[in-house]
Structure formats: structure tokens, C-alpha cells
Amino acid sequence: MTSERIPILKMGEFLLVTIQGEMHDSLATRLQTELLEKVANSDARGVLLDISGLDMVDSFMGRMLSTIASMTRIMDANTVVVGMQPAVAITIVEMGLSLPGILTAMDVERGIELLKNKNRGRLSGHG
Amino acid sequence: MTEPAKGKQELAGQEQVKAELDSQFMEFLLNGLSDLGIYMLSPTGLVQTWNRGAEIIKQYTASDVIGKNFSMFYTEADKQKNFPSFELEEAARKGKFEGAGWRVRKDGSRVWVEVLIAPLKDKNGELKGFCKVARDATEKQKTLELVEQQKKDLIELSTPVIHLWQGIIALPIVGTLDSTRSRIVTERLLSALVSSGCTVAIVDISGVPTVDTVVAQHLMKTIDAARLMGAECIISGIRPEIAQTMVHLGIDLSKVKTKSSMSRALEEAMSTLRLRVIHDTVPKTEHGERL
Numbered sequence: 001m002t003s004e005r006i007p008i009l010k011m012g013e014f015l016l017v018t019i020q021g022e023m024h025d026s027l028a029t030r031l032q033t034e035l036l037e038k039v040a041n042s043d044a045r046g047v048l049l050d051i052s053g054l055d056m057v058d059s060f061m062g063r064m065l066s067t068i069a070s071m072t073r074i075m076d077a078n079t080v081v082v083g084m085q086p087a088v089a090i091t092i093v094e095m096g097l098s099l100p101g102i103l104t105a106m107d108v109e110r111g112i113e114l115l116k117n118k119n120r121g122r123l124s125g126h127g
Numbered sequence: 128m129t130e131p132a133k134g135k136q137e138l139a140g141q142e143q144v145k146a147e148l149d150s151q152f153m154e155f156l157l158n159g160l161s162d163l164g165i166y167m168l169s170p171t172g173l174v175q176t177w178n179r180g181a182e183i184i185k186q187y188t189a190s191d192v193i194g195k196n197f198s199m200f201y202t203e204a205d206k207q208k209n210f211p212s213f214e215l216e217e218a219a220r221k222g223k224f225e226g227a228g229w230r231v232r233k234d235g236s237r238v239w240v241e242v243l244i245a246p247l248k249d250k251n252g253e254l255k256g257f258c259k260v261a262r263d264a265t266e267k268q269k270t271l272e273l274v275e276q277q278k279k280d281l282i283e284l285s286t287p288v289i290h291l292w293q294g295i296i297a298l299p300i301v302g303t304l305d306s307t308r309s310r311i312v313t314e315r316l317l318s319a320l321v322s323s324g325c326t327v328a329i330v331d332i333s334g335v336p337t338v339d340t341v342v343a344q345h346l347m348k349t350i351d352a353a354r355l356m357g358a359e360c361i362i363s364g365i366r367p368e369i370a371q372t373m374v375h376l377g378i379d380l381s382k383v384k385t386k387s388s389m390s391r392a393l394e395e396a397m398s399t400l401r402l403r404v405i406h407d408t409v410p411k412t413e414h415g416e417r418l
Contacts, residue, residue, distance in 0.1 A: 086320075
């Protein structure tokens with residue numbers, strides 16, 4: 001097991017995860033576990049997954065993005081995938097993983113805006 | 128004179144005539160065809176003979192080149208890649224070498240030649256040299272390069288990316304979309320989204336006459352890829368024929384925003400971005416300043 005880990009930062013009511021460089025399978029699995037724990041512990045309302053530093057993806061990574069999104073959603077926190085590079089987007093689509101339910105944004109700022117809008121909708125829905 | 132001796136002499140005479148004719152024929156071939164450079168090389172590539180065609184193509188006279196290595200006609204880049212000796216080795220191994228490339232003339236200008244090199248061997252199969260034929264194909268090559276360049280220009284011209292409004296880009300596509308072009312459209316669209324930071328893209332296909340399955344699917348993939356990057360695509364200007372094709376092909380456009388015209392698409396894009404254009408009722412001066 002490597003000691004490598006991906007930092008999960010808390011920004012107000014959201015969590016920010018910045019993925020950079022190569023992402024191997026064990027690191028991805030570890031991130032998934034840690035992120036879900038953090039969502040539970042910090043009562044986060046949303047997760048921003050910044051992958052702007054990622055130049056390549058494989059099918060494992062593509063599926064992981066979608067599983068993380070589904071898992072956090074049932075834990076009451078929406079995940080927004082932020083800053084996907086064109087080449088990565090094309091690869092994912094070519095692999096036939098169009099990640100239908102996933103929320104996306106161009107940069108972190110827009111991601112936060114999107115999450116805030118989602119949460120506002122939720123509040124007004126209750127009120 | 129005995130009969131056999133007479134016959135022999137006649138034969139010798141015939142052979143002499145034949146040799147004479149052969150040499151005239153060779154002379155004609157070598158110097159009559161002035162658009163072909165024909166010359167011989169030693170096994171190591173030193174120029175042995177030089178004809179008029181070679182002189183016209185390369186501008187060097189026989190006295191300039193005889194005894195010199197033929198690599199002097201090659202560009203620096205080709206020399207560094209050891210191209211001249213590679214061509215001779217190939218010719219010696221395979222029995223001939225055919226190729227084309229830029230060569231340098233005496234005045235430093237370049238000429239595109241198509242070459243054929245054949246090895247010359249003696250009865251024992253020992254390599255004695257090479258025969259090289261070169262043809263000036265500069266015009267042909269220039270035409271080819273021009274066509275290539277125009278193809279690129281055409282793609283460049285036919286796929287502009289317009290920054291339409293704050294946060295909105297537009298790609299009006301004119302002309303037939305084939306798979307090469309639709310790939311270029313995808314690349315341009317996605318990279319424009321990143322570089323401009325725009326989140327809405329309007330793809331206007333009112334100038335596209337027909338769409339086939341491959342292109343339609345490609346279009347859908349582009350829209351998916353844009354969505355993954357956090358942007359939204361609106362397709363505008365779908366012609367009746369294209370609408371028919373799309374539906375007959377079973378392409379699902381229900382999740383894609385489609386608008387009849389660019390202006391409606393812009394309206395939609397602005398409402399997505401929560402932008403509104405307000406009709407300004409405040410009177411203005413002649414210079415456009417508000418009173």
C-alpha cells in the first residue's frame with residue numbers, strides 16, 4: 001500500500017477534491033472510501049471533484065467518477081465533476097460512458113454556483 | 128575468300144553497324160530527352176556521366192559534378208539522415224530504388240525530383256555502379272502541396288468559432304459534414320469552450336445539406352463530451368431533410384436542445400445563463416449618449 005493520498009479540503013459546506021497526475025486503481029478506491037467518510041463526518045452538502053489536471057482516463061476511472069457521484073448523492077451530497085479536459089471528455093464518450101446522471105462544471109467557481117443552486121432548490125422544495 | 132570467312136566478315140560488319148546504331152540510340156536517349164536527368168554513379172556514389180537533362184534539372188554542368196559524390200544534390204536534412212547512401216543500398220539490395228524528394232540546384236533553389244536508381248553489375252554479379260534517372264516533378268508537387276494547403280484553409284474557413292456573447296460561443300457549420308470534418312468541429316468546439324470559458328455553445332447546422340448516421344452520432348458524442356466538461360450545446364437550424372433523416376435513423380435528440388434558428392438558440396442560451404436584453408427606452412443624443 002502506498003502512502004500516497006489525495007487531499008480532501010473542506011470549503012464551507014462543500015468538499016473539494018483535486019485529482020492531479022496519474023490515478024491508479026488503489027488510489028482511486030482509497031479516495032472513494034475516504035471521501036464518503038468525510039461526507040458523513042462533515043455533513044457536507046456537496047462535493048467538487050476537480051479533474052482539470054487529468055490528461056487521460058481509463059474505463060475504471062470513468063466508472064469511478066460515476067460511482068462516486070451516485071454514492072454521494074444517496075448520502076445527500078451532490079457531486080460536481082469540474083474542469084474535464086476535452087481529450088478526457090472525448091475518451092469517456094468514446095468508451096460509451098456518457099455518465100448520464102453526473103453534474104459537471106467548467107471550473108470550481110461555476111461548480112460551487114451549481115451546487116448552491118441545487119441546494120436552494122432543495123430548500124424551496126421543502127418550504 | 129572462303130564462304131565461312133566471308134560470312135564472318137559480314138557478321139562483323141553487321142555487328143559494327145549495330146554497335147553504331149546502338150550508340151546513336153543511346154546518344155538520342157541520353158541527350159534528346161531533356162526533361163530526364165540520366166547519369167551513372169560509381170559504387171560509392173561518385174558521378175561518372177552527366178547528360179543534358181541532368182544539367183537542366185540541377186543546373187550543374189558535367190565539369191561541375193563529375194567525380195563528386197552525388198549527395199551534393201541533397202538537402203542538408205536528407206544528408207544528415209544519410210538518405211543518399213540509403214538509396215544506393217536499397218537499389219543494390221532490391222535491384223532498384225524509386226523515390227521522390229527535394230534536391231538543391233546550383234543556385235540554391237529547390238527542385239522536386241522523382242528518381243529511379245538501378246544497380247549496374249558485371250557478369251559475375253559484382254556491383255560496378257548505379258544508373259540514376261531523375262525527373263523534375265516540381266510543378267506536380269507544388270500543385271499537390273497547394274491542394275493540401277487549400278484543403279486545410281477550407282476547413283479553417285468553414286469552421287469558425289464565434290464568441291457571440293459573454294459565456295456563449297457559436298459554430299456555424301456550412302457545407303457537407305463528413306467524418307473528418309465533424310471530428311475537426313468537435314476538437315474546435317471543445318477547445319474553444321476551454322479557452323474561452325464559455326458554458327453554452329450554439330452549433331448552427333442550417334448550412335449543412337445532409338447528415339448521415341456516422342456524423343449524427345458524432346454530433347451526439349460531441350454534445351455529450353461538452354456536457355461532461357460542464358457546458359451545454361444547442362443545435363440550431365435543423366433543415367427538414369435532416370430532421371427526417373435523424374428520426375428515420377432512430378437518433379434520439381430528445382435530450383438535446385434544438386432550436387429552429389440561431390436567434391432562437393441565442394434566446395435560449397441567454398435564458399440558460401440568466402441574461403436578459405432590455406429594450407432601452409431612455410432617449411439618447413445623436414452620439415448615442417443617454418440623456
